[in-house]
Structure formats: C-alpha cells, structure tokens
Amino acid sequence: MMYMQKEWRRAWLLVCGAVLLAACSKDNDPAPEPEPGNGNSVKTGVYRIVNLVADTNATSAGDAVSLYYSLEENRVVPASQRQTGNWDIVFYGIYNSSVYPNNGAAAGSPAFGGPGKALLYLVVDRKFDAQYYDTLNFKPHTLPIPQPLWQSAFDAVKTVPVEDNRFLTRDIALDHFQSEFDGWGHYDFYGSLFPGNPKKAHIVYSMPRVMIVKTHKGHYAKVIIESLYKNGPANPTRDDKPGFVTFSYAIQMDGSKNLDIK
Amino acid sequence: MKQYLRLAAAIACCASALAFSACTKTEIVAPPEEYPAQILEYKIVNVQGDPIQGAINEKDSTITVYLPVYRQLVTLEPEIKVTAGATIQPASGTLIEDLLSVFRKKEPIKYIVTAANGKTRTYTLKLEVQQPPVTLEELSASATDISEYTLDMKPGFSSISFTVRGTGFHENHDLMEVVLVDEAGKEYPPLAVGLSTNNDLTKLNISIAKFNEPYPPIVTALPAAGLYKVRVYVYGKSATMQYPIRITKLQ
Numbered sequence: 228m229m230y231m232q233k234e235w236r237r238a239w240l241l242v243c244g245a246v247l248l249a250a251c252s253k254d255n256d257p258a259p260e261p262e263p264g265n266g267n268s269v270k271t272g273v274y275r276i277v278n279l280v281a282d283t284n285a286t287s288a289g290d291a292v293s294l295y296y297s298l299e300e301n302r303v304v305p306a307s308q309r310q311t312g313n314w315d316i317v318f319y320g321i322y323n324s325s326v327y328p329n330n331g332a333a334a335g336s337p338a339f340g341g342p343g344k345a346l347l348y349l350v351v352d353r354k355f356d357a358q359y360y361d362t363l364n365f366k367p368h369t370l371p372i373p374q375p376l377w378q379s380a381f382d383a384v385k386t387v388p389v390e391d392n393r394f395l396t397r398d399i400a401l402d403h404f405q406s407e408f409d410g411w412g413h414y415d416f417y418g419s420l421f422p423g424n425p426k427k428a429h430i431v432y433s434m435p436r437v438m439i440v441k442t443h444k445g446h447y448a449k450v451i452i453e454s455l456y457k458n459g460p461a462n463p464t465r466d467d468k469p470g471f472v473t474f475s476y477a478i479q480m481d482g483s484k485n486l487d488i489k
Numbered sequence: 490m491k492q493y494l495r496l497a498a499a500i501a502c503c504a505s506a507l508a509f510s511a512c513t514k515t516e517i518v519a520p521p522e523e524y525p526a527q528i529l530e531y532k533i534v535n536v537q538g539d540p541i542q543g544a545i546n547e548k549d550s551t552i553t554v555y556l557p558v559y560r561q562l563v564t565l566e567p568e569i570k571v572t573a574g575a576t577i578q579p580a581s582g583t584l585i586e587d588l589l590s591v592f593r594k595k596e597p598i599k600y601i602v603t604a605a606n607g608k609t610r611t612y613t614l615k616l617e618v619q620q621p622p623v624t625l626e627e628l629s630a631s632a633t634d635i636s637e638y639t640l641d642m643k644p645g646f647s648s649i650s651f652t653v654r655g656t657g658f659h660e661n662h663d664l665m666e667v668v669l670v671d672e673a674g675k676e677y678p679p680l681a682v683g684l685s686t687n688n689d690l691t692k693l694n695i696s697i698a699k700f701n702e703p704y705p706p707i708v709t710a711l712p713a714a715g716l717y718k719v720r721v722y723v724y725g726k727s728a729t730m731q732y733p734i735r736i737t738k739l740q
Contacts, residue, residue, distance in 0.1 A: 307586040309564070311584065339661075341562075342534065342537060
C-alpha cells in the first residue's frame with residue numbers, strides 16, 4: 228500500500244512537472260526570435276517621411292527605381308536586399324505608385340523568393356470617400372481633395388478591421404486603373420479631370436485612404452500616402468517633380484491590433 | 490537424450506564463440522578528425538519555408554549550395570555554425586548580394602574560419618544552379634551573310650529592334666540580361682528587353698532606342714560601326730550567338 232502511494236506521489240509530481248513545463252514553453256512562444264540585422268526598431272508611434280527620394284528621373288513611360296522601406300526601423304533598404312526580411316513595403320512600378328508588401332510567397336512580386344511574411348490591406352469606407360470621390364465612377368469629384376481629410380482618414384483607423392486572411396500578399400496600386408481594384412491614389416491618364424489642360428495628363432492624385440501593413444516581423448502599422456511629388460503640391464501638374472514620396476505611418480510594436488496611436 | 494543436449498549445447502557454445510570472435514574482427518574506423526576551425530553547418534535562410542542546406546565537404550573544404558532557378562534567388566543570407574571558439578569571415582548573416590554578377594564573374598566566394606588557437610582554414614562556396622540550358626537561334630544566316638541594323642542619331646527618334654528566339658528564357662526579366670559582345674570580346678551595356686514577351690518564353694523583343702537625352706548607356710557606348718554577337722544571360726547560365734550582327738551608328 229505504501230509502495231502504491233509512493234508511486235502515485237511520483238506520478239503526481241511528474242504530471243505537475245509536465246504542466247509546469249508546458250506552461251513555461253507557452254509563455255515563451257510569443258517572444259519573437261532575435262533576428263540578425265541592424266535591429267534599431269522604432270517605438271510605437273506616428274512617423275512622417277517627407278520627400279523621400281524614390282526616382283527623380285521617373286516619367287510615366289516606364290518603371291521607376293523601386294524604393295524599399297522598413298517601417299520597423301524607419302529607413303530605406305537597398306534594392307539588393309529585396310529578398311531579405313529587412314523591409315516591409317516597397318514603392319514599385321510607374322511613378323513608384325504600386326505598394327507591395329514584403330511577401331516572398333507572392334509570385335511576380337518584388338519580394339518573391341525571399342523570406343518576407345508581410346501583408347497589406349486597404350481600408351475603404353465609401354461613406355468617407357463620398358466627401359471627395361465619385362463612388363460610382365471611381366474618380367475624385369473635388370480637386371484638390373481637402374487636406375484635413377488625410378488626418379481624419381488616418382485617425383479613423385483605430386484598429387485592424389479584418390483578420391489576416393483578408394490581407395493581400397500583392398500590391399495596392401492606383402485606384403481602378405487597368406483593374407477593378409480600389410487603390411490608394413487616382414491616376415488621371417488622359418487628363419480628363421481637367422479637359423484641355425495638357426499639364427494635367429498623367430497625374431497621380433493621392434487620396435485619403437489608409438493601408439494597413441502587417442510587417443515582416445508581425446507588427447501592425449497604418450500607412451497613408453500624402454504625395455508622390457516634390458513638396459507635396461495640393462494640386463499637382465506635369466511641372467511638379469515625381470519620385471518624392473511623402474507618407475505617414477503609425478506602428479504598434481506591442482503585438483496588438485491597436486492602431487489608435489497618437 | 491541428455492548426451493544430445495550436451496552436444497547441442499557444445500555446438501551452440503562454439504557457434505556463439507565464433508560469432509563473437511567475428512564481431513571483434515569488425516574494423517574500428519576512427520571518427521573523422523575534428524578540426525579546431527571547422528564549418529559545422531551552412532544554410533541559406535532568406536527563403537520561404539525550410540532553409541536550403543549547404544553540403545559541407547571536409548575533404549576539399551567546400552560548401553555546395555544547390556539553387557533551383559524557380560526560387561529566383563538573387564540574394565543569399567547564409568547562417569553559419571562553426572566550431573566552438575572559432576570565428577568566421579565573412580560572418581554568419583553577411584548577405585551575398587547581386588548573385589547574378591557573382592554567377593557571371595565566376596569569382597569564388599571564400600570563408601575563412603579562425604580557430605581559438607589562431608589556425609585558419611579556408612572554405613570555398615560552390616553555387617550549383619539548377620536550370621534548363623539556354624539556346625539561341627541565329628540572327629545572321631552565316632558568318633558572311635550578316636544581318637545589318639542602323640541607328641540614325643540625326644532624327645529626334647530612331648531605333649533598332651530585333652527578336653531573339655531561343656529556349657531557357659525566364660518570365661522574370663530581372664533574372665535576364667541581353668548584351669552585345671564585340672570582336673574583342675568586350676561586353677556593352679545591357680539592351681532593353683520588351684515587357685510584352687514576359688509570357689512567351691521562346692522570344693525576347695530587343696530594342697536600342699535613341700530619344701530624349703540622357704540616352705540609354707548602350708546608345709552612347711556604341712561606336713560608329715561594329716560586329717557584335719548577341720549574348721543572353723539567364724540567371725546562372727548564358728548563351729552567345731555563333732554569328733555576329735552588324736550595327737552602324739550614323740552621326
């Protein structure tokens with residue numbers, strides 16, 4: 228009888244130990260693995276990047292030089308590192324106007340083949356859009372779009388509104404341009420918003436729309452593009468120099484989906 | 490009966506003794522010599538899913554990494570483990586950037602491991618690309634019947650265009666480069682490849698166009714006249730046409 232009791236006690240101890248171990252390993256799971264690299268991560272907060280030089284020789288004729296950006300570290304990453312986890316989004320294609328996440332599984336994306344796990348989602352609120360945008364014909368009805376709308380669009384996104392499976396592995400590009408997809412900006416190919424004004428053809432109008440990025444390391448950020456032109460003119464023309472990206476982003480570093488960041 | 494059993498036991502004893510002696514005859518191979526400066530593991534980690542393991546050959550101090558073209562890798566991020574106390578240069582995590590030019594220059598990448606006692610050992614990285622061969626159809630009919638192209642620099646716009654047909658091309662044009670090679674073997678700046686052929690893996694639309702300044706480097710680099718062979722690089726392989734073409738640049 229004594230023997231049995233001893234055995235039971237031993238078994239009980241084992242069970243306890245196993246539970247403890249399991250608990251420990253569970254605690255350890257969410258801690259991200261230390262990654263090699265520069266490792267100068269930013270703090271949770273709002274960051275604004277002004278006149279980031281993408282490709283100042285950009286024309287509407289061909290692709291500009293791609294601009295790879297780390298939201299985690301708030302810095303430009305050389306294109307030669309496109310197949311690494313060092314960046315989160317890239318400004319790609321004509322006028323640097325397509326934004327791709329660093330997702331190495333997306334065939335045809337500049338990240339393809341690399342380890343990237345980043346995702347992208349465009350928040351579209353048609354009621355909000357109606358303030359500046361013809362929601363049936365997919366073009367701005369008011370130009371220049373009132374400046375305060377950027378801040379209110381940015382502030383209105385307080386959390387990640389959808390699950391990760393609704394995010395894209397490919398790009399968010401120009402709004403309904405050669406596609407049926409909503410985009411972050413309107414490209415007036417023919418200058419049809421300003422008939423008869425040749426300086427208004429091939430102009431990209433940024434719109435107050437927020438993109439949500441899940442970074443390669445798994446943090447959520449909201450990004451809004453203010454302008455692709457030097458000094459962010461409210462009403463750009465062909466005389467304005469493209470290739471200068473001005474954008475704001477807020478990043479949440481605690482792993483939560485809280486994007487109500489001031 | 491008892492006697493039989495005894496005999497059987499004796500035979501069994503003998504047999505087992507034999508078996509044991511056979512065992513002791515087994516050759517004992519010494520474990521591989523442990524070098525104080527040794528690469529224990531080499532893997533490429535900047536990929537989706539499992540890393541690409543490098544095969545380390547201690548006999549000839551090489552690391553072989555197989556790179557299938559479908560991965561489209563142009564940068565490698567190796568994670569390297571070395572013997573305790575040893576260091577390695579370049580360090581683990583040092584990127585191998587611009588792989589396409591590494592393939593073309595054929596300059597070997599070397600790793601130097603330094604042991605705690607200061608002794609060093611050099612490993613050579615062998616990159617084995619796995620992709621179909623590149624073949625090209627000729628633009629000229631023969632070595633004497635040469636196709637001719639003229640780029641006139643006088644009008645505002647002029648251009649040369651031709652189609653290179655062949656096999657082994659890739660839909661990702663970033664992995665390809667088309668160059669002219671002159672008679673001395675000198676390569677000229679890359680030619681523009683049309684975007685419309687991304688999905689047709691048997692042809693490449695090539696153009697040399699003179700329009701607004703600054704001109705593309707190839708326009709500036711071409712002399713007044715010359716014979717050139719067309720060379721196509723596709724990831725880790727390349728092919729060069731057998732017969733040249735003639736390009737004349739009219740000033």
